[in-house]
Amino acid sequence: xxxxxELLRSGEKLPTESARRDAEVLLSHCLGKPRSWLYAYPEQTxxxxxxxxxxxxxxxxxxxxxxxxxxxxxxxWSLRLSVSSATLIPRPETELLVHWALDLTLHTKARVLDLxxxxxxxxxxxxxxxxxxxxxxxxxxxxxxxxxxxxxxxVSQRRVSFAQSDWYSNLDGRYFDLLLxxxxxxxxxxxxxxxxxxxxxxxxxxxxxxxxxxxxxxLVAGAPVHLGSGGWLLLEHGCEQGExxxxxxxxxxxxxxNTRRDxxxxxxxxxxxxxxx
Numbered sequence: 001x002x003x004x005x006e007l008l009r010s011g012e013k014l015p016t017e018s019a020r021r022d023a024e025v026l027l028s029h030c031l032g033k034p035r036s037w038l039y040a041y042p043e044q045t046x047x048x049x050x051x052x053x054x055x056x057x058x059x060x061x062x063x064x065x066x067x068x069x070x071x072x073x074x075x076x077w078s079l080r081l082s083v084s085s086a087t088l089i090p091r092p093e094t095e096l097l098v099h100w101a102l103d104l105t106l107h108t109k110a111r112v113l114d115l116x117x118x119x120x121x122x123x124x125x126x127x128x129x130x131x132x133x134x135x136x137x138x139x140x141x142x143x144x145x146x147x148x149x150x151x152x153x154x155v156s157q158r159r160v161s162f163a164q165s166d167w168y169s170n171l172d173g174r175y176f177d178l179l180l181x182x183x184x185x186x187x188x189x190x191x192x193x194x195x196x197x198x199x200x201x202x203x204x205x206x207x208x209x210x211x212x213x214x215x216x217x218x219l220v221a222g223a224p225v226h227l228g229s230g231g232w233l234l235l236e237h238g239c240e241q242g243e244x245x246x247x248x249x250x251x252x253x254x255x256x257x258n259t260r261r262d263x264x265x266x267x268x269x270x271x272x273x274x275x276x277x
Contacts, residue, residue, distance in 0.1 A: 030053050066089055069084070086143035087148075096260055099260075111133075114135065115168075116181055120147070124148075140167075145164060176228070177228055181235050237267075245270040255275060
């Protein structure tokens, strides 16, 4: 039998920039132990069955499969969430959207809608911080919604509801105080689509027509019908799309339009406030 240290060393041969970390996450997953345990017990022997499972995951990672899909989970906003090939993998920069939502002054029982919820990361993160808010997540994909509902049960956020809707299509007559979305915004011709984890993520959740702007335009155009006066729309977008999204919001009558940058200094989330006439 091989030891923890030996297995990790074999993982360092992965053709990825984060080979050591990937190996640690995969071995921790196989063992059902935290990564800190690996450092505490490097000489601990591992069962042959566990080692074989680990070797299989290493091989899949070598082929480019995302670690999150191999383990079936990813942490977001300190929540351990299930993910699948039907959902995007939650990324740290999306937490900026959650931060901005929590910075807003909304009434105690604000109605919040997460559009294109995927695994439910944004909706569940917001609900974990604002228990009295009434949060709904919608997605066109039933497969994604099954994951989101499972996450809702997993993190005890049963008050968050999930429903199928192609953006606003099934929301007739419903009003909200806050609309949130991390929509598809990548140009179909973007060279990054053939690199890294995005090769395995659902293309429909990544790519949008009109140079990546089609879904952002649709979300802005449809928002006023579903926002009460003083309600907000916050949108994640590509690092070069901030100026365009600001223009779209202003042209649609939004005020207090602003953009926040991620930790890398890139324009990442743009939002505005709606005041009904």
